[in-house]
Amino acid sequence: MKNFQIFRYLKKWMPVVVLFFVVMTAAAYYFLSNQQSYVAAAIIRYNNEEAIQGLAPDGTKINVSEINSADIVTKAMKNLGISSADFSVEELCASITASPIVQADDEALKAALIEKGEEYTNEPTEFLVTCQMGSDV
Numbered sequence: 001m002k003n004f005q006i007f008r009y010l011k012k013w014m015p016v017v018v019l020f021f022v023v024m025t026a027a028a029y030y031f032l033s034n035q036q037s038y039v040a041a042a043i044i045r046y047n048n049e050e051a052i053q054g055l056a057p058d059g060t061k062i063n064v065s066e067i068n069s070a071d072i073v074t075k076a077m078k079n080l081g082i083s084s085a086d087f088s089v090e091e092l093c094a095s096i097t098a099s100p101i102v103q104a105d106d107e108a109l110k111a112a113l114i115e116k117g118e119e120y121t122n123e124p125t126e127f128l129v130t131c132q133m134g135s136d137v
Helices: 006-035 047-055 065-069 069-082 089-095 104-116
Strands: 036-046 096-100 124-132
Touching: 065 069, 065 089, 065 096, 065 124, 069 089, 089 096, 089 124
Parallel strands: none
Antiparallel strands: 036 124, 096 124
16 A cells, blocks of 8 residues: 655645745735725814804804815814825815714604604704725825
8 A cells, every 4th residue: 555645745736835825915915905994083072052053163153064175174284294295185185074973862852853843953063073094195
């Protein structure tokens, strides 16, 4: 009976096995590096008395879309010492989102008032601002 010589087979197929693992490692690195993204988040809370009616401290209507305007983003980049050569203002503006944070009890109150036919006048005073950028930054 012939003895099974495993080392002879390993020696014969070793270049193929090594090549397979090198190719798979490179493919996994490329795939995972393109899937990575960076996220920064902040909560903005208006504490003034008029905020519940949707007014900013200066008396104007709260407009959270101003946060991702080109003027504000440019000022923020200048204050942080970031040049426009490093990041595109348009790209940063497009990656910023601001969404209201509505508490569960406020949502229930709103539904109850609407069901009664009354108007719900409270505006959100907390906003979640996020900036999500891809791995190419």
